[in-house]
Amino acid sequence: xxxxxxxxxxxxxxxxxxxxxxxxxxxxxxxxxxxxxxxxxxxxxxxxxxxxxxxxxxxxxxxxxxxxxxxxxxxxxxxxxxxxxxxxxxxxxxxxxxxxxxxxxxxxxxxxxxxxxxxxxxxxxxxxxxxxxxxxxxxxxxxxxxxxxxxxxxxxxxxxxxxxxxxxxxxxxxxxxxxxxxxxxxxxxxxxxxxxxxxxxxxxxxxxxxxxxxxxxxxxxxxxxxxxxxxxxxxxxxxxxxxxxxxxxxxxxxxxxxxxxxxxxxxxxxxxxxxxxxxxx
Numbered sequence: 001x002x003x004x005x006x007x008x009x010x011x012x013x014x015x016x017x018x019x020x021x022x023x024x025x026x027x028x029x030x031x032x033x034x035x036x037x038x039x040x041x042x043x044x045x046x047x048x049x050x051x052x053x054x055x056x057x058x059x060x061x062x063x064x065x066x067x068x069x070x071x072x073x074x075x076x077x078x079x080x081x082x083x084x085x086x087x088x089x090x091x092x093x094x095x096x097x098x099x100x101x102x103x104x105x106x107x108x109x110x111x112x113x114x115x116x117x118x119x120x121x122x123x124x125x126x127x128x129x130x131x132x133x134x135x136x137x138x139x140x141x142x143x144x145x146x147x148x149x150x151x152x153x154x155x156x157x158x159x160x161x162x163x164x165x166x167x168x169x170x171x172x173x174x175x176x177x178x179x180x181x182x183x184x185x186x187x188x189x190x191x192x193x194x195x196x197x198x199x200x201x202x203x204x205x206x207x208x209x210x211x212x213x214x215x216x217x218x219x220x221x222x223x224x225x226x227x228x229x230x231x232x233x234x235x236x237x238x239x240x241x242x243x244x245x246x247x248x249x250x251x252x253x254x255x256x257x258x259x260x261x262x263x264x265x266x267x268x269x270x271x272x273x274x275x276x277x278x279x280x281x
Contacts, residue, residue, distance in 0.1 A: 002056055002057065002075040002076060002128075003056075003057045003059070003072070003073060003074045003075055003076075004053055004056050004057065004058045004059070004074060004075070004076045004077075004078055005058075005059055005061065005070060005071055005072070005074040005076075005077050005078070005092075005096075006049065006050075006053070006058055006059065006060045006061070006078045006080065007060075007061055007062075007063055007066055007077065007078065007079045007080070007081075007085060007088065007089050008046060008060060008061075008062060008063065008079075008080045008081065008085070009042070009062075009063045009080065009081030009082070009084065009085045009103070010062055010063065010064060011038050011039040011042045012035060012038065012039075013035040013036060013038070013039040014039065016035075021035065037106075038104045038107055041103060041104040041106065041117075042080070042081070042103040042104055044117060045080060045101060045102075045103035045104070045116070045117040045120075046080055046103065048117040048118075048120055048121070049078060049080050049101055049117075049120050051121070052120045052121040052123075052124040052125075053078070053124060056128075059074075063081065063084075063085050063088045066088055066089070066091070066092070068091050068092055068093045069093060070092060071092040071093060071094035071096060074094065074096055075096055076096055076097060076098075076099060076127060076278070077089055077092065077094065077096050077097070077098040077099070078098075078099045078100075078101065079098060079099070079100045079101060079113075080101045080103050081101075081102075081103055081108075082102060082103070082104070082108035082109070082110050082113065083108070083109065083110060083111055083112050083113065083153070084253060084255075085100075086098070086100050086112040086113065086152070087112075087152055087153060087252035087253060087255050088255050090139070090150055090152040090252065090255075090275060091149075091150070091255060091256060095273055095276075097127075097134055097276040097277070097278050098275060098276065098277055098278065099114070099115060099120075099123055099124065099127065099277075099278040100112055100113040100114050100115065100277060100278075101113060101114075101115045101116065101117070101120050102115070102116050103117070111190070111193070112137070112152070112190070112277070114135070114277050114278065114279050122280070123278060123279075123280065126278075126280055126281075127278050131281065132278050132279065132280060132281070133278075133279045133280065133281045134276040134277070134278065134279070135276065135277040135278075135279045136274035136275070136276055136277075137152065137190055137274050137275045137276075137277060138188060138189060138190070138208075138209030138210075138235075138270065138271070138274050139151055139152050139188060139270075139271035139273075139274060139275055140155075140186070140188050140211060140235065140268050140269070140270060140271055141268070141269055141270070141271040141272070142155060142186075142249065142251070142258075142266055142267065142268045142269075143266070143267050143269075144249060144258055144260060144264055144265070144266040144267070145258070145260075145261075145264055147258075149249075149251055149256055149258065150271055150275075151186070151188060151191075151251055151252060151268075151271075152188065152190065152191070152252055152275055153187070153188060153190060153191035153194060153252045153253070154185060154186060154187040154188065154191040154194055154195055154196060154252065155185070155186045155187075155249055155250065155251050155252070155268075156183055156184075156185055156186075156195070156249070156250040157183050157184045157185075157186065157240045157247070157248075157249055157250075157266065158182060158183025158184070158216070158247065158248070158250070159182075159183065159244075159246050159247055159248075160246050160247070160248050160259075161246060164246065165180050165181070165182070165219065166180070166181055166182060166183045166184075166242075166244075166247055167179075167180050167242070167243040167244040168184075168240055168241055168242050168243050168244075168247065169239075169240070169241045169243060170184065170213075170215070170227055170238070170239075170240055171238070171239040171240075171241070172213075172227060172230060172232075172236075172237070172238050172239075173232075173236050173237065174227065174230070175226070175227065176227075176239075177225060177226060177227045178243065179215060179218060179219075179225060179227075180218070180219040180221075181215045181216055181217055181218040181219055182216040182217040183215075183216045184213055184214070184215050184216065184240060185199055185201075185212075185213065185214045185216060186211070186212070186213045186238060186240075186268055187201075187210075187211075187212040187213070187214075188209070188210065188211070188212075189204050189206075189207075189208065189209055189210035189212075189233075191212075192204045192210065192212055196212055196214050199214050199216055200214065200229075201214045201229055201231075204231060204233070208233055208234065209233070209234055209235055209270060210231055210232065210233045210234075210235060211231075211232040211233075211235035211236065211237075211238060211268060211269075211270070212229075212230070212231050212232075213229060213230055213238055214228070214229040215227075215228045215229065234270065235268075235269065235270040236269075237267060237268060237269045238267070238268040239265050239266065239267045239268070240265075240266045240268075241263065241264065241265050241266070242260045242261070242262050242263070242264060243262060243263075244262055245261070245262055247259075247260050247262075248260055249266055
């Protein structure tokens with residue numbers, strides 16, 4: 001019987017204490033309905049996913065409890081949540097395909113999700129009968145301190161204190177430069193519509209992989225910088241070396257934080273294996 005790892009998010013309502021919920025409601029920030037509706041939608045979607053997976057060997061893990069080794073010998077990973085849940089599943093040490101379910105499409109964009117509560121049964125049946133398609137999503141690999149991590153969306157290289165300056169050397173095939181700034185965004189093609197776009201870079205189009213970088217708020221006290229942004233298609237490499245303590249890599253949002261010591265090299269390159277999403281033909 002095929003093994004399935006079900007990774008489920010915990011809605012915001014379930015992550016707040018009663019006093020926190022009361023303060024949000026009393027201050028008019030989030031009403032009770034705005035907390036309850038997504039939680040109810042998520043619960044209903046989770047029921048639909050469990051029903052679709054009936055008869056399979058399923059193990060459930062909350063997204064906050066997930067460890068890289070939890071995939072074991074699972075033949076399929078199922079995520080129930082939004083893109084954040086997919087990012088966390090991307091940390092699993094597995095090449096198994098991933099069936100991604102958006103549990104609240106009313107409020108969640110779900111760029112990396114391919115199913116909903118209404119379509120998940122069809123998707124699971126297609127996977128069980130071999131009538132599915134695997135959509136490859138290119139990733140980047142970043143190696144630092146002898147450990148390699150996979151980046152699905154983007155990475156922020158910055159000081160752990162958001163108000164402090166980041167000092168480092170940036171090196172790409174075109175050259176290298178010592179810089180001072182608020183940090184550097186490094187992005188995949190899929191992540192080009194996210195934070196790096198908000199910082200001012202133009203999104204890339206098409207299915208081809210990419211390595212993008214953009215320096216945040218560069219300090220130009222000694223004249224203009226030559227290496228403030230770039231796009232590599234196909235990806236080649238990029239190296240960031242901190243020149244001061246207190247710098248870290250933040251991978252795919254808050255999922256993985258990698259502290260760096262002065263002189264540590266964080267090297268980005270194309271990942272050998274893409275994330276494979278289960279879709280319909």
